[in-house]
Amino acid sequence: MSFCMTPTPDRLQDRYPSRISDRPALLPRLDPVLYRSSESGQVASGQGSAGPLIAAQQKRYEREGFLLLPDFFSAEEIAACTQELDRLCQSEEVKRRQEAIVEPAGDDLRSLFAVHRISPFFKAVAADERLVQIAEQLLESPVYIHQSRINLKPGFTGKEFYWHSDFETWHVEDGMPHMRAVSFSLLLTPNFEYNGPLMLVPGSHTRFAACVGQTPENHYQVSLRRQEYGVPAPELLTQLVAEGGIETCTGAAGTLVVFDCNTMHGSASNISPLPRSNLFLVYNSLENRLQAPYCGLPPRPEYIATREQCEVVVPQTVEYSSP
Amino acid sequence: MSFCMTPTPDRLQDRYPSRISDRPALLPRLDPVLYRSSESGQVASGQGSAGPLIAAQQKRYEREGFLLLPDFFSAEEIAACTQELDRLCQSEEVKRRQEAIVEPAGDDLRSLFAVHRISPFFKAVAADERLVQIAEQLLESPVYIHQSRINLKPGFTGKEFYWHSDFETWHVEDGMPHMRAVSFSLLLTPNFEYNGPLMLVPGSHTRFAACVGQTPENHYQVSLRRQEYGVPAPELLTQLVAEGGIETCTGAAGTLVVFDCNTMHGSASNISPLPRSNLFLVYNSLENRLQAPYCGLPPRPEYIATREQCEVVVPQTVEYSSP
Numbered sequence: 001m002s003f004c005m006t007p008t009p010d011r012l013q014d015r016y017p018s019r020i021s022d023r024p025a026l027l028p029r030l031d032p033v034l035y036r037s038s039e040s041g042q043v044a045s046g047q048g049s050a051g052p053l054i055a056a057q058q059k060r061y062e063r064e065g066f067l068l069l070p071d072f073f074s075a076e077e078i079a080a081c082t083q084e085l086d087r088l089c090q091s092e093e094v095k096r097r098q099e100a101i102v103e104p105a106g107d108d109l110r111s112l113f114a115v116h117r118i119s120p121f122f123k124a125v126a127a128d129e130r131l132v133q134i135a136e137q138l139l140e141s142p143v144y145i146h147q148s149r150i151n152l153k154p155g156f157t158g159k160e161f162y163w164h165s166d167f168e169t170w171h172v173e174d175g176m177p178h179m180r181a182v183s184f185s186l187l188l189t190p191n192f193e194y195n196g197p198l199m200l201v202p203g204s205h206t207r208f209a210a211c212v213g214q215t216p217e218n219h220y221q222v223s224l225r226r227q228e229y230g231v232p233a234p235e236l237l238t239q240l241v242a243e244g245g246i247e248t249c250t251g252a253a254g255t256l257v258v259f260d261c262n263t264m265h266g267s268a269s270n271i272s273p274l275p276r277s278n279l280f281l282v283y284n285s286l287e288n289r290l291q292a293p294y295c296g297l298p299p300r301p302e303y304i305a306t307r308e309q310c311e312v313v314v315p316q317t318v319e320y321s322s323p
Numbered sequence: 324m325s326f327c328m329t330p331t332p333d334r335l336q337d338r339y340p341s342r343i344s345d346r347p348a349l350l351p352r353l354d355p356v357l358y359r360s361s362e363s364g365q366v367a368s369g370q371g372s373a374g375p376l377i378a379a380q381q382k383r384y385e386r387e388g389f390l391l392l393p394d395f396f397s398a399e400e401i402a403a404c405t406q407e408l409d410r411l412c413q414s415e416e417v418k419r420r421q422e423a424i425v426e427p428a429g430d431d432l433r434s435l436f437a438v439h440r441i442s443p444f445f446k447a448v449a450a451d452e453r454l455v456q457i458a459e460q461l462l463e464s465p466v467y468i469h470q471s472r473i474n475l476k477p478g479f480t481g482k483e484f485y486w487h488s489d490f491e492t493w494h495v496e497d498g499m500p501h502m503r504a505v506s507f508s509l510l511l512t513p514n515f516e517y518n519g520p521l522m523l524v525p526g527s528h529t530r531f532a533a534c535v536g537q538t539p540e541n542h543y544q545v546s547l548r549r550q551e552y553g554v555p556a557p558e559l560l561t562q563l564v565a566e567g568g569i570e571t572c573t574g575a576a577g578t579l580v581v582f583d584c585n586t587m588h589g590s591a592s593n594i595s596p597l598p599r600s601n602l603f604l605v606y607n608s609l610e611n612r613l614q615a616p617y618c619g620l621p622p623r624p625e626y627i628a629t630r631e632q633c634e635v636v637v638p639q640t641v642e643y644s645s646p
Binding site for chain 1: 478479483485486515516517519522557560561564565569571589590591592593594595596597
């Protein structure tokens with residue numbers, strides 16, 4: 001498939017219009033959260049889809065839009081991940097890649113996209129059956145990696161990341177049609193309340209926060225450093241937080257955060273000496289492949305949003321012995 | 324007393340040299356933390372100075388450098404404080420005062436200095452016997468207000484405040500000779516882990532983190548918006564946090580945080596919708612009045628550092644019925 005052949009979607013078919021109106025709005029979610037029960041939108045008590053998550057966890061995910069799973073990876077597994085992370089961070093070749101986002105002041109790595117393509121080790125992690133089976137269970141579908149990255153928030157100077165729904169960007173700028181993707185954040189360092197942990201707004205995934213403004217061309221080249229478009233209006237955030245509060249995802253290294261593609265999230269700055277790193281993996285349903293971007297602009301690069309290389313992820317047992 | 328008559332202190336008499344060397348250093352604290360027992364530096368078990376704090380609280384303050392006192396002010400008292408705060412924030416006359424620090428983007432009030440002089444209401448709060456008696460007890464001395472201010476960290480855009488010891492600045496820029504002052508932060512809004520609460524490094528008050536760099540003239544005009552001098556080096560912060568950790572001062576409105584003038588503290592940004600406000604009162608011992616600044620520059624204005632108007636604060640019973 002080439003994106004030249006993908007027609008620009010008709011505005012009338014855009015079920016989640018954003019960056020079009022000059023007034024922000026909370027629109028209804030038109031897709032299920034749990035795909036097993038897409039007709040009723042509910043998981044019956046005591047019954048869930050087959051897979052690693054028990055029914056209570058599925059119901060919680062459906063209600064809150066996320067799950068926090070402590071001790072998901074063992075200390076030894078995290079040590080292996082950290083060793084590979086260190087190798088990538090120290091590689092000048094890696095830092096010069098287009099997939100690498102480097103700190104504005106200095107040349108420290110802040111993010112590395114497509115880490116499942118760059119690193120055979122993280123490609124294996126992305127196929128770890130413990131992760132993939134959860135994604136398949138929630139989305140009731142084979143999955144592929146829509147986006148992967150390592151996020152490194154350094155100590156002392158780690159910048160805040162303002163509130164956003166990933167789906168809003170993936171829909172507008174990447175042409176993801178439905179809310180049928182799930183994000184995994186695997187904590188590679190301890191996340192304390194004071195080193196800029198992920199913050200989520202419970203229940204926010206049940207509405208779509210339509211943003212104002214138009215998307216400029218090549219927005220992705222600056223948006224990863226500084227956000228201007230796809231920013232939810234203060235009044236929408238106030239309403240969502242008034243209804244759901246804010247959950248701070250603190251936990252030891254090895255904790256896994258699973259959250260819906262439309263859950264509102266962000267993180268504060270990190271002035272503590274303790275860096276905060278995580279592995280971010282987005283699984284999208286094979287039935288939810290990207291169309292042309294709804295903003296009408298050319299699509300973002302393949303390393304930010306997988307469009308052509310949608311290989312099904314086959315769950316596998318991974319050995320985490322350090323290299 | 325006029326500062327023209329105050330001699331510039333001899334560098335040899337500067338017991339806490341900072342912004343002089345080009346290498347950062349952790350120097351020993353040469354002053355007691357609790358002034359009752361200045362010879363031994365210890366409060367004997369079960370015995371403390373006379374005053375509101377029991378011996379266990381005094382020992383904790385001596386060891387950690389701070390105390391967190393929940394429910395110190397009642398909801399009704401906080402409501403009265405908030406009403407006065409709102410009045411000040413809405414006053415165009417107040418926002419135009421030199422004591423007012425206004426957000427760089429917009430004209431919202433970020434800080435208001437000398438609030439105990441500007442507002443008769445907050446003058447009374449600063450004399451509240453419940454506060455003053457704690458200050459007198461810790462410093463074993465009559466006290467005056469060295470600095471007072473209201474801090475307002477707005478929702479969505481509240482900026483971080485990097486790590487610092489207040490004493491470092493008060494010593495270098497204001498000529499405070501000894502560590503014999505105590506700061507009170509009265510929470511006027513709930514402080515959650517996600518709206519940029521005060522963070523303290525327990526035990527950091529027992530060393531003096533000497534900073535590098537020289538102080539430029541009129542530094543105070545920019546330092547309140549952006550810090551460049553008097554910033555502790557990363558390696559010192561790493562050591563202090565490795566030893567003491569980080570304590571996040573969350574609590575309901577009405578919580579009082581009492582902390583030593585040399586306790587390292589800071590706060591992260593606030594992207595949550597919930598603003599964070601506090602009343603900041605610094606009591607200094609009358610025996611610790613300001614000398615000429617150790618940096619050799621002219622002193623900062625009276626509204627930032629009381630030099631001439633050192634009236635003893637007489638403890639009084641305050642009625643908090645709203646106006």
